[in-house]
Amino acid sequence: MKASEVIKKILAEHGEITEVYWVACGGSLIDLYPSHFMLTVESAKTSSGWHTAKEFLVATPKKLGKHSLVVMCSHSGNTKEAVDSAILAHERGAAVVTLTDNAGSKADDPRFITWVYPWGDGVPTAEVPLGICPMLVAELLRAQEGFDKYDALVKGIAQMDDIIAKAKVKVNAELGEKFADLCEKNKFFYILGSGANFSQTYGFAICSLMEMQWQNCCYIHSGEYFHGPFECTEPGVFYFLQMGSSSARVMDERALAFLKTHTDQLMVLDALEYGMGEVDEGVRAYLEPALFYAMNVELRAARGKRFDHSPEIRRYMGIEQY
Numbered sequence: 001m002k003a004s005e006v007i008k009k010i011l012a013e014h015g016e017i018t019e020v021y022w023v024a025c026g027g028s029l030i031d032l033y034p035s036h037f038m039l040t041v042e043s044a045k046t047s048s049g050w051h052t053a054k055e056f057l058v059a060t061p062k063k064l065g066k067h068s069l070v071v072m073c074s075h076s077g078n079t080k081e082a083v084d085s086a087i088l089a090h091e092r093g094a095a096v097v098t099l100t101d102n103a104g105s106k107a108d109d110p111r112f113i114t115w116v117y118p119w120g121d122g123v124p125t126a127e128v129p130l131g132i133c134p135m136l137v138a139e140l141l142r143a144q145e146g147f148d149k150y151d152a153l154v155k156g157i158a159q160m161d162d163i164i165a166k167a168k169v170k171v172n173a174e175l176g177e178k179f180a181d182l183c184e185k186n187k188f189f190y191i192l193g194s195g196a197n198f199s200q201t202y203g204f205a206i207c208s209l210m211e212m213q214w215q216n217c218c219y220i221h222s223g224e225y226f227h228g229p230f231e232c233t234e235p236g237v238f239y240f241l242q243m244g245s246s247s248a249r250v251m252d253e254r255a256l257a258f259l260k261t262h263t264d265q266l267m268v269l270d271a272l273e274y275g276m277g278e279v280d281e282g283v284r285a286y287l288e289p290a291l292f293y294a295m296n297v298e299l300r301a302a303r304g305k306r307f308d309h310s311p312e313i314r315r316y317m318g319i320e321q322y
Contacts, residue, residue, distance in 0.1 A: 003135035020150035035133035077105025163275035176302035189238035195248025200292035246285035
């Protein structure tokens with residue numbers, strides 16, 4: 001399936017798309033945020049909304065209708081509130097694209113345009129949601145209002161696999177054991193980031209660490225850090241800072257300057273030190289979340305090995321009724 005073909009079909013059936021809603025839960029919702037961020041920044045005509053699926057159902061936007069596009073992602077394809085959101089959107093007359101790893105699942109329904117993606121080690125960035133969704137945005141922008149960064153985005157997505165492969169080696173050599181050490185010393189810590197990367201700040205906390213490692217932690221936006229949370233900063237408190245490489249970096253740099261002088265436990269993962277400088281500056285913001293996700297997976301594995309805690313273990317998810 002190609003993003004250009006998807007957008008062509010949608011526009012032929014729905015005319016103009018005036019708003020896009022990105023709907024999912026957990027890690028799937030996290031993967032949609034960079035594209036929501038991209039559309040918000042780059043479009044003068046199309047608005048964007050990012051919704052956890054249950055909230056989309058109970059607080060449905062009134063604008064949802066014929067000129068809406070809903071992109072729903074469910075890795076399993078069977079997350080009830082996510083599938084129900086896609087059904088609701090279809091009933092309201094919206095175009096619906098569902099993304100899933102599971103062919104034949106409830107998300108793979110003829111009422112929707114279903115994009116079944118592969119998953120696992122070695123799958124190219126272009127073939128997973130963090131690569132698919134930016135291209136859906138790029139094709140929509142190009143069709144409706146023009147997008148002069150289109151070629152740079154296509155090239156950047158193609159560059160990400162090599163960047164990530166090299167970055168995995170580097171992060172394991174430089175940060176893996178240090179991160180595991182700091183997790184042993186700290187039962188709780190803070191994770192900071194900004195821009196489109198805030199999706200991975202959030203994701204590292206709620207998915208990689210809280211869900212998969214049972215590690216207590218908190219995510220903080222680097223810009224919001226100075227509007228309350230920095231009062232908790234002191235020696236002995238661990239902070240993990242994800243430094244972006246695009247316009248939002250100024251917020252991360254401000255946080256870094258303060259953290260350097262107010263805590264003695266600080267780890268920094270800087271996208272510019274891990275290869276993002278190779279990507280056109282105009283599109284880095286929309287692609288570097290893929291880098292941070294890959295680095296978070298490596299750090300999660302380092303912690304899991306130290307604590308003998310497989311990322312596959314769950315206490316409640318899929319076990320208890322909730």
